[in-house]
Amino acid sequence: KQEVTQIPAALSVPEGENLVLNCSFTDSAIYNLQWFRQDPGKGLTSLLLIQSSQREQTSGRLNASLDKSSGRSTLYIAASQPGDSATYLCAVGDMRFGAGTRLTVKP
Amino acid sequence: ETGVTQTPRHLVMGMTNKKSLKCEQHLGHNAMYWYKQSAKKPLELMFVYNFKEQTENNSVPSRFSPECPNSSHLFLHLHTLQPEDSALYLCASRGPNSGNTIYFGEGSWLTVV
Numbered sequence: 001k002q003e004v005t006q007i008p009a010a011l012s013v014p015e016g017e018n019l020v021l022n023c024s025f026t027d028s029a030i031y032n033l034q035w036f037r038q039d040p041g042k043g044l045t046s047l048l049l050i051q052s053s054q055r056e057q058t059s060g061r062l063n064a065s066l067d068k069s070s071g072r073s074t075l076y077i078a079a080s081q082p083g084d085s086a087t088y089l090c091a092v093g094d095m096r097f098g099a100g101t102r103l104t105v106k107p
Numbered sequence: 108e109t110g111v112t113q114t115p116r117h118l119v120m121g122m123t124n125k126k127s128l129k130c131e132q133h134l135g136h137n138a139m140y141w142y143k144q145s146a147k148k149p150l151e152l153m154f155v156y157n158f159k160e161q162t163e164n165n166s167v168p169s170r171f172s173p174e175c176p177n178s179s180h181l182f183l184h185l186h187t188l189q190p191e192d193s194a195l196y197l198c199a200s201r202g203p204n205s206g207n208t209i210y211f212g213e214g215s216w217l218t219v220v
Contacts, residue, residue: 043211100149
């Protein structure tokens with residue numbers, strides 16, 4: 001059974017810092033990986049989708065990478081802003097989710 | 108606004124009540140999902156429907172009963188729930204016409220008293 005782990009569980013950084021969130025999964029036979037953002041009490045918003053044949057995807061200040069062989073993905077956020085504060089979740093293949101990383105960006 | 112609509116947004120029900128959660132999408136997606144999100148736990152996949160057929164049931168108790176009458180609508184019927192079933196219930200959908208990106212609704216907050 002696919003297990004998805006996200007590290008760290010929580011992260012607090014000052015505004016302007018670049019940061020990396022990590023996602024690891026146990027079964028490398030995935031067809032895609034997706035990163036989401038969730039604001040408190042809300043649903044999830046899709047940020048980036050990486051197909052299994054791709055190694056990375058970029059959207060604005062966000063860059064997600066995928067290394068299937070090692071079972072890892074990272075989400076890089078450049079020049080963080082207070083509005084980036086949220087919980088970030090990754091989901092692999094058949095939509096198994098990690099527990100998320102709760103990010104706080106302090107002004 | 109993701110195009111996936113869930114109603115009601117908030118629901119309080121007693122343990123002997125019967126209620127239903129509704130999810131609707133007009134994105135042309137052919138897969139729909141129910142998830143449960145409890146405090147301090149990962150999202151739990153409950154049910155998966157593909158082309159109206161249930162393709163996955165992750166050992167969900169029978170007090171939760173899904174229904175998918177067509178590709179645009181998904182229901183979760185609730186009866187004789189327990190207080191530990193209180194959670195945020197999220198619906199999602201996915202389809203090839205959106206690059207297989209999964210879209211979530213805003214969720215239904217359920218409190219069982």
